Amino acid sequence: MSPAGQALTESERELIEAARRGDEEAYGTIVGLHRGELHAHCYRMLGSVPDAEDALQEALLRAWRGLPGFEGRSSLRSWLYRIATNACLKAIERRPKRVLPVDFGPAADPHDRPGEPLVESVWVEPYPDATLGSEPGAAAPGARYEQRESVELAFIAALQLLPPRQRAVLILRDVLGFSGAEVARVLETTPASVYSALQRAHKAVDERLPELSQQATLRTLGDAALRDIVRGYVDAWERADVDAVVAMLTDDATIAMPPISTWYSGRDAVAGFLRGWPLEGEPRWRLVPAGANGQPAFGHYLWDGATNRFMPHSINLLTLRGGRISDITAFLTPEAFSRFGLPDGLPDDPT
Numbered sequence: 001m002s003p004a005g006q007a008l009t010e011s012e013r014e015l016i017e018a019a020r021r022g023d024e025e026a027y028g029t030i031v032g033l034h035r036g037e038l039h040a041h042c043y044r045m046l047g048s049v050p051d052a053e054d055a056l057q058e059a060l061l062r063a064w065r066g067l068p069g070f071e072g073r074s075s076l077r078s079w080l081y082r083i084a085t086n087a088c089l090k091a092i093e094r095r096p097k098r099v100l101p102v103d104f105g106p107a108a109d110p111h112d113r114p115g116e117p118l119v120e121s122v123w124v125e126p127y128p129d130a131t132l133g134s135e136p137g138a139a140a141p142g143a144r145y146e147q148r149e150s151v152e153l154a155f156i157a158a159l160q161l162l163p164p165r166q167r168a169v170l171i172l173r174d175v176l177g178f179s180g181a182e183v184a185r186v187l188e189t190t191p192a193s194v195y196s197a198l199q200r201a202h203k204a205v206d207e208r209l210p211e212l213s214q215q216a217t218l219r220t221l222g223d224a225a226l227r228d229i230v231r232g233y234v235d236a237w238e239r240a241d242v243d244a245v246v247a248m249l250t251d252d253a254t255i256a257m258p259p260i261s262t263w264y265s266g267r268d269a270v271a272g273f274l275r276g277w278p279l280e281g282e283p284r285w286r287l288v289p290a291g292a293n294g295q296p297a298f299g300h301y302l303w304d305g306a307t308n309r310f311m312p313h314s315i316n317l318l319t320l321r322g323g324r325i326s327d328i329t330a331f332l333t334p335e336a337f338s339r340f341g342l343p344d345g346l347p348d349d350p351t
Helices: 008-021 026-031 035-046 049-069 078-092 153-160 163-174 178-185 191-208 215-220 223-238 242-247 266-276 334-340
Strands: 247-258 260-265 284-290 295-302 309-321 322-330
Touching: 008 026, 008 049, 026 049, 026 266, 035 049, 035 163, 049 078, 078 163, 078 178, 153 163, 153 191, 153 215, 153 309, 163 178, 163 191, 178 191, 215 223, 215 247, 215 309, 223 242, 223 284, 223 309, 242 247, 247 266, 260 266, 284 309, 295 322, 295 334, 309 334
Parallel strands: 247 322
Antiparallel strands: 247 260, 284 295, 295 309, 309 322
């Protein structure tokens, strides 16, 4: 059995027996050992934190009801992943796939103002780093991606474009390290079908991912250089210094603003957008660092004269290439701030 599908321990067997007798506390303890990694799994499958939470709750309810039938022939972890994966596959059937604006339509003309937000939920959403727990299977010999790589924004966006079962196969095999036989049992198919789907998924995902992951880029940069980038970005934005922000960008940089479908491509287009909208005039911004998808991110707060406070505006996630910013994805979802442990407002005087 692979490390991803480890056998039951004696303590797990005791907890399962207690849970079968109706002990909800024992069941909570069992689930608590796997809840963080199952949540991340559902996010990878669905690209949305709220969708992941709904799918996980449905899966845990099914597991509670199905516990009397669990005979321990597979690991508890494999059994839970089977239930969670099927809950995600059912959720995918009920709604459109989630994408980023760059996959939704072409870049906007740099002279065009941003459009209106789309009402329907079609966007990939950011994932709080703090929610990403320790995943035993992520270090398994069969795993192709490390834990933080597997939630990077480009990877999550690429996953959402795969057919659902290919998506599940790639995550179970390459992220969690389950063997082909274990993945086949989870999806009730054959190992041959698993490897066929995995080959197609590899081709599709590899074509979309950059040469270096964000984790590899961050390691190459080092902590000191990353701190300089973070400080420079915060300082430039809070001073509303468009030239300073633009100087940090790659030539082909993009900026996107889900749930608005409009996005801009190229340093000059991004500069025009910044001058025309978020940094026009004398806006007052405050930025608070926030980890998201294993990448540099910030909670952006905009001054609100009505409340005399800086109020939540967007979660901005940076994608780096070398020592420059290649993509800014500004998630205009103030309601998401609490997920990142960010305050619901900031006073004018930070002291």
